[in-house]
Amino acid sequence: AKITFIQHNGTEQTVDGQAGMTVMETAVKNMVPGIDADCGGACACATCHVYVEPGWLEKTGPRNPMEEDMLDFAFDVRDESRLSCQIKVSDVLDGLRVRVPEKQF
Numbered sequence: 001a002k003i004t005f006i007q008h009n010g011t012e013q014t015v016d017g018q019a020g021m022t023v024m025e026t027a028v029k030n031m032v033p034g035i036d037a038d039c040g041g042a043c044a045c046a047t048c049h050v051y052v053e054p055g056w057l058e059k060t061g062p063r064n065p066m067e068e069d070m071l072d073f074a075f076d077v078r079d080e081s082r083l084s085c086q087i088k089v090s091d092v093l094d095g096l097r098v099r100v101p102e103k104q105f
């Protein structure tokens with residue numbers, strides 16, 4: 001599945017995400033800047049925070065309760081905020097666009 005990461009300055013990077021991997025792992029593997037993922041995907045750091053672009057929120061699904069708690073620690077949380085380690089890549093998400101926040105924390 002193709003996933004596009006949009007940086008705060010508008011730079012876009014489209015990478016190939018493997019089904020079963022998380023969006024965070026996809027970003028790290030492709031060295032997408034701005035996804036720190038300090039905890040390695042354990043939903044314990046909130047430095048993999050992204051904004052899901054309009055139109056994709058339904059497909060990425062709702063936040064899970066642990067993620068909800070962790071997002072309290074993220075910078076500039078919005079309705080479309082997700083922790084990218086909690087979004088699993090699948091064919092349904094082919095074309096997904098997420099925005100990287102200005103900073104993590």
Ligand code: FES
Nearest residue numbers: 041043045046085
């Ligand atoms: Fe730490 Fe997602 S990588 S919360």
